[in-house]
Amino acid sequence: MAGDADVIVVGGGLAGLVAATEIADAGKRVIVVDQEGEQNLGGQAFWSFGGLFFVDSLEQRRLGIKDSYDLAMQDWHGTAGFDRDEDLWPRRWAEAYLAFAAGEKRDWLRAMGHRVFPVVGWAERGGYDAMGHGNSVPRFHVTWGTGPGIVEPFERRAREAQKKGLLSFRFRHRVDALSVTNGTVDGVSGAILEPSNTERGESSSRNVIGDFSLRAQAVIVASGGIGGNHDLVRQNWPKRLGEPPKRMISGVPAHVDGRMMGITEAAGARLINRDRMWHYVEGIENWNPIWPKHGIRILPGPSSMWFDATGKRLPAPLFPGSDTLGQLQYIQSTGYDYSWFVLTQAIIKKEFALSGSEQNPDLTGKSWLMTARRATNKGAPAPVEAFKDHGIDFVVRDNLDDLVSAMNALTGDNLLKLDEIRTQIEARDRTMANPYVKDAQVMNIHNARKYIGDRLIRTAKPHRILDPAQGPLIAVRLNILTRKTLGGFETDLDSRVFGSNGQIMPGLYAVGEAAGFGGGGMHGYRSLEGTFLGGCLFTGRTAGRAAAKAVG
Numbered sequence: 001m002a003g004d005a006d007v008i009v010v011g012g013g014l015a016g017l018v019a020a021t022e023i024a025d026a027g028k029r030v031i032v033v034d035q036e037g038e039q040n041l042g043g044q045a046f047w048s049f050g051g052l053f054f055v056d057s058l059e060q061r062r063l064g065i066k067d068s069y070d071l072a073m074q075d076w077h078g079t080a081g082f083d084r085d086e087d088l089w090p091r092r093w094a095e096a097y098l099a100f101a102a103g104e105k106r107d108w109l110r111a112m113g114h115r116v117f118p119v120v121g122w123a124e125r126g127g128y129d130a131m132g133h134g135n136s137v138p139r140f141h142v143t144w145g146t147g148p149g150i151v152e153p154f155e156r157r158a159r160e161a162q163k164k165g166l167l168s169f170r171f172r173h174r175v176d177a178l179s180v181t182n183g184t185v186d187g188v189s190g191a192i193l194e195p196s197n198t199e200r201g202e203s204s205s206r207n208v209i210g211d212f213s214l215r216a217q218a219v220i221v222a223s224g225g226i227g228g229n230h231d232l233v234r235q236n237w238p239k240r241l242g243e244p245p246k247r248m249i250s251g252v253p254a255h256v257d258g259r260m261m262g263i264t265e266a267a268g269a270r271l272i273n274r275d276r277m278w279h280y281v282e283g284i285e286n287w288n289p290i291w292p293k294h295g296i297r298i299l300p301g302p303s304s305m306w307f308d309a310t311g312k313r314l315p316a317p318l319f320p321g322s323d324t325l326g327q328l329q330y331i332q333s334t335g336y337d338y339s340w341f342v343l344t345q346a347i348i349k350k351e352f353a354l355s356g357s358e359q360n361p362d363l364t365g366k367s368w369l370m371t372a373r374r375a376t377n378k379g380a381p382a383p384v385e386a387f388k389d390h391g392i393d394f395v396v397r398d399n400l401d402d403l404v405s406a407m408n409a410l411t412g413d414n415l416l417k418l419d420e421i422r423t424q425i426e427a428r429d430r431t432m433a434n435p436y437v438k439d440a441q442v443m444n445i446h447n448a449r450k451y452i453g454d455r456l457i458r459t460a461k462p463h464r465i466l467d468p469a470q471g472p473l474i475a476v477r478l479n480i481l482t483r484k485t486l487g488g489f490e491t492d493l494d495s496r497v498f499g500s501n502g503q504i505m506p507g508l509y510a511v512g513e514a515a516g517f518g519g520g521g522m523h524g525y526r527s528l529e530g531t532f533l534g535g536c537l538f539t540g541r542t543a544g545r546a547a548a549k550a551v552g
Contacts, residue, residue: 003215005031005168006551008188009222010175010260012036013043015512015536016222017154022544024161028551031214032158032167033188035174036255039200042151043224044252045533047201049299049355050143050150050363051123052109052116053530055102057141059120063453065137069102072139079124079133080524086272089490089498093518096493097531097538105534112153115144117363117371119453123529124324125302127317127444133526134323138453140530146364147357150533172196173212175260178219178267178508185267185507187215201253201290217551218507220495220543221269225485225513226258227251227279228291233482238275241325242332249283249295251355251483261514264489268505270498273487273521281327281339282320283481287390295481296359296387301351301458302441302448304343304476305425305465309336311416313424316440320351325526328480336415339478340407342425346470348388349380350460359383374457393477400425400466403473410477429464484532486523488516495543509547511539 007023009016012034023030034040054060055072076098082091120141126134143149161167172193179187192210226232230248237244265271286294300320307313308331318327320341331339343351354360360383362370379385388394395410397403404418431437435446445462448454463470489510490498497508497515516522517535 003187003217005029005214005216007218007220007547008033008214008216009220010188011043011222011224012041012169013222013224013512013536014045014151014154014533015540016220017042017151017158018537018540019220019222019511019544019547020167021154021157021161022541023548024164024166025157026545026548027166028548030167031170031216033170033173033175033214035172035193036204037196037198038169038171039198040255041155042148044256045536046147046151047356047358048147048150048533049360050146050357051121051530051533052141052143052150053101053139053528053534054106054141055098055139057106057120059116059118059141060138062118063120063138065120067137067139069098071136072098072102074131075134075136075528078131079526079528081526082524084273086490086520087524089492089519090273090516090521090524092493093522097518097522097535100538101534105537109153112157114150114153116141117144119457121458122448122451122454123321124527125322125444127319127322127440133326135528138451139528142363144363145366146360148364149366170212170214175263177263179213179215180267183506185219185505186217187213188219189213199290203254203292218509218547220509220511220547221260221264221489221514222511222540223260223514224256226256226261227482227484228254228256229258230482232258233277236274236277238277241329245332245337245480247337248293248480248482249285250291250293251280251283251295251297251481253291258485261488264510264514268499269508269510270490270500270502271488271520272490273516276486276516276521276523276525278324278484278486278523278527279328280324280481280483281331281478283479284387284391284393284476285479287387287392295479297355297481298476298478299353299355300341301347301454301460302444303347303351303460304341305428307340307342307421308334309338309340309411309413309415310334311420314339317444319441319444337480338411341476341478342403342421342465343474344463344465344467344470345472345474346463347460348384348474349377351458352380352384354383354387388474393479395475396472398472400473403475407475425465429466432462432464484527485513486516486525486527487521488514490520491515491518493542494546495539496546509543511543512536515539
């Protein structure tokens, strides 16, 4: 069949790059179309912390972590909560992805030069029972080089394919429609946007200077989710998480607008689980923003005390790092869109990390010397200290009276009562006299410190919050931060998209966030973390190989 290429990939993020390079490796011609400029190649993955979910990895075994496919499957199902007819393909994708994460994923990446930081992180720890939400063991492997380090192997492969004439890029090409002929998707059309030299992540011009039309035997939609479009987030917000927040900040650039999802659905594709989403509750406004409403997520260790807007401590097991959507549901039930961490300098020094490649120059720059200072510095990592100094959400004082007064002044709500805050903190502090406790959060801290990775770099030595020697006292206002779409286009295990009639749409594939990271939502209701980039890798690889085979 004649055409401009064998396959067209819509979106130059990680999933699109992986799909495109697999197609080119098979000797097929592929065009990557993206509405942004070349400076945004790699999409959201570039900005990420680079966390990847591996099961029973060499890094885990070196740290004495006993993991297995069966344990990971138990954790996944306890977290996902699959309960819908539409969960047939998401379930199958989850099982296939876990086999990948426990199998060839690490070696496949390593063969391309990918490396991970040797200390494995423990995200989404749950705190319910063995069959409930959360990772039973640490599985969060940080890419050495963070987000850019995960993008680099695939960008390199794409450039090599480009030199061979097998891959070409069409930047600043915005797809407005899919072409469907006799029921088969066979191309895209849309507008050519004026060139833009904005920095990566910044909002670019939408001025149109022309139009285009491209034809191929297959189209792969790799356009991402809706996290930059707060109107769409609110429109799809599930009632189970309470009312949608009146105020949110953005963990993704504005071009993550969900527009291509609407276009693909209009062409007949079946979008499922659109009410499933993943937003963080530990968002802070970026004092040096790149995109509109730019927020950063705090990756917290387990020790900060967590209060809602009214000054009530969050109930067990909603501790830092335990259950993201459980925390979101609770916070939204309070009638306010924010909450508070209260902590000490000793805690922030050891336990605060900031999500994002630009917030981790040591890991992103692959500097062992700088990274080692996380364990030896007197202060917190420099980006954290910068937020403490400049961030609008941070309050630093030498005593609790002044801290609570400043917290009330920051919000203007005057909801916090000094005596109530003091009573809760002092009660928690009294438990520090013994190594055995009834306070579930303090139990959690002791449990964390039994893991060498947490003891070394992620969990402060247990101490009293009101001990002046551990100060100053710090409060952080936490905002709702938009991030991921967990639903998406329903796909089979070759990433082929189902139509609204329940039949496969010939020629159409979907990958990454647009496919709910596999099948239309392989995470179900919740994520185990480190699985978003992995879902992009796995779906991109699957679709690229399947499409290359299908086009003959």
